[in-house]
Amino acid sequence: MIELNDPSLLKTQLFINGEWVNSNSGDTFPVYCPATNECFVNVANGGKSETEYAINCAHSAMPLWQQATAKQRANILKHWYRLIVENTQDLARILTVEQGKPLHEASAEVTYGADYIEWFAEEAKRLYGDIIPSNNPSQRILTLKQPVGVVAAITPWNFPIAMITRKVAPALAAGCAVVVKPAEATPLSAFALAELARRAGLPKGLFSVVVGTDVAQIGHELSTNKIVKKLSFTGSTPVGKLLLKSTADTVKKVSMELGGNAPFIVFEDADIELAVEGAMASKFRNAGQTCVCANRLIIHSAIAQEFTQRLVTKVKGLTIGNGLDENVSIGPLINEKAVENMQGLVNDALALNATLETGGSTVDLKGNYFSPTVLSNVSPEMRVFKEEIFGPIAPILTFDTDEQAIELANATEAGLASYIFTQSHRRIWQVSEKLENGIVGVNEGVISSEVAPFGGVKASGLGREGSKYGLDDYTELKYICVGNIEE
Numbered sequence: 001m002i003e004l005n006d007p008s009l010l011k012t013q014l015f016i017n018g019e020w021v022n023s024n025s026g027d028t029f030p031v032y033c034p035a036t037n038e039c040f041v042n043v044a045n046g047g048k049s050e051t052e053y054a055i056n057c058a059h060s061a062m063p064l065w066q067q068a069t070a071k072q073r074a075n076i077l078k079h080w081y082r083l084i085v086e087n088t089q090d091l092a093r094i095l096t097v098e099q100g101k102p103l104h105e106a107s108a109e110v111t112y113g114a115d116y117i118e119w120f121a122e123e124a125k126r127l128y129g130d131i132i133p134s135n136n137p138s139q140r141i142l143t144l145k146q147p148v149g150v151v152a153a154i155t156p157w158n159f160p161i162a163m164i165t166r167k168v169a170p171a172l173a174a175g176c177a178v179v180v181k182p183a184e185a186t187p188l189s190a191f192a193l194a195e196l197a198r199r200a201g202l203p204k205g206l207f208s209v210v211v212g213t214d215v216a217q218i219g220h221e222l223s224t225n226k227i228v229k230k231l232s233f234t235g236s237t238p239v240g241k242l243l244l245k246s247t248a249d250t251v252k253k254v255s256m257e258l259g260g261n262a263p264f265i266v267f268e269d270a271d272i273e274l275a276v277e278g279a280m281a282s283k284f285r286n287a288g289q290t291c292v293c294a295n296r297l298i299i300h301s302a303i304a305q306e307f308t309q310r311l312v313t314k315v316k317g318l319t320i321g322n323g324l325d326e327n328v329s330i331g332p333l334i335n336e337k338a339v340e341n342m343q344g345l346v347n348d349a350l351a352l353n354a355t356l357e358t359g360g361s362t363v364d365l366k367g368n369y370f371s372p373t374v375l376s377n378v379s380p381e382m383r384v385f386k387e388e389i390f391g392p393i394a395p396i397l398t399f400d401t402d403e404q405a406i407e408l409a410n411a412t413e414a415g416l417a418s419y420i421f422t423q424s425h426r427r428i429w430q431v432s433e434k435l436e437n438g439i440v441g442v443n444e445g446v447i448s449s450e451v452a453p454f455g456g457v458k459a460s461g462l463g464r465e466g467s468k469y470g471l472d473d474y475t476e477l478k479y480i481c482v483g484n485i486e487e
């Protein structure tokens, strides 16, 4: 069990219509700690009927919430935000045990997740419409932003708190009700968030959490139920494509935050130490399990050797282990399959003549560990170039001209984040504008923030989360034409 200041935050039932309930069948499923591979708790195993019930409850709860003033909605969101901040230590421990990231990263995620709630509590009050000058003197044209309706959110295991608040906070701020399906690997953070929302006074039915092992069944209900008007998904591109297809019959609004394959370009004029620090922060955050992780380090040939040496020194300094241990800087991967995938990626690269600079193997610890790895002499036919790695492997390849760097960077279907390191203002603009990505970090390896629009182009998805644009994805724009106002 997890040691908590407030043990009542550790919930194991589904949260539907403001109540903690067992699954209809009474079934449960085990949640494993990736640091030890041991089951530490069993949680209710929900399915189609519980999901359908949660959607119906959301539908009933929404009208009153929609009619509340923006300030009333904001006050409840702010209360929820404060409770999350007050319980950071407990939330971080729950997150580390079920997901694996080191405690300091888990605390940072709690803060990051809470910040979305504070931000959208403020934005709720700024959901402005327009008055548009009409071509007809006897008409006035107005626009209103109205809540889109019941929202379904399917969230991943890599950020079990922040990916929920990034969807639920704007939905609630806009006046919607939400049903969340967290990943079955990490349901406990979602349950703890729901408990704190209940304590903050969020009316019943507005935020339900349903989880279960039959993810296809729950996903199908969320993406096909007529009552659901919007589906927001963060996860892999193949699953996103399936969900897009199944939302088509009921013509739902969608947000899709899908896979990335971020290029990390270091030009010959870059501050090399800054670039190495940026690469460490971007590549090894959450053991490389983020959609915005540097996936391909594209380094100018004149500085590649120095960059590689400095990176390898820093990577060798990482301490791998159980995230609950304060000294650990990199935790386990989510499951055994992820570890096997890392080994497969390394083996493929080595077979195609990459050079192993450090790491490249499993670690002799009980749990899902893979050693932080640097590969050089990487080329575009290798899997580490073509696929989203989602783990602690840093593949390095080189370039000689800006055009080559841009071509390599854009040679992927993914278009989420990218990073460039240069001291030239000309390059900052020219390269940023040519990169086919939704996000460009310039001399910066950490780009996530509630105030900035997060989202991708190409196969990385649709829509933007966070920022002043994030609320729009949960609203419909209504145009009102007031005519014949002149006698």
Ligand code: SIN
Pocket (backbone or CB within 6 Å): 158, 159, 162, 234, 257, 289, 290, 291, 292, 448
């Ligand atoms: C993600 O990996 O999907 C989110 C990463 C972030 O918000 O920084």
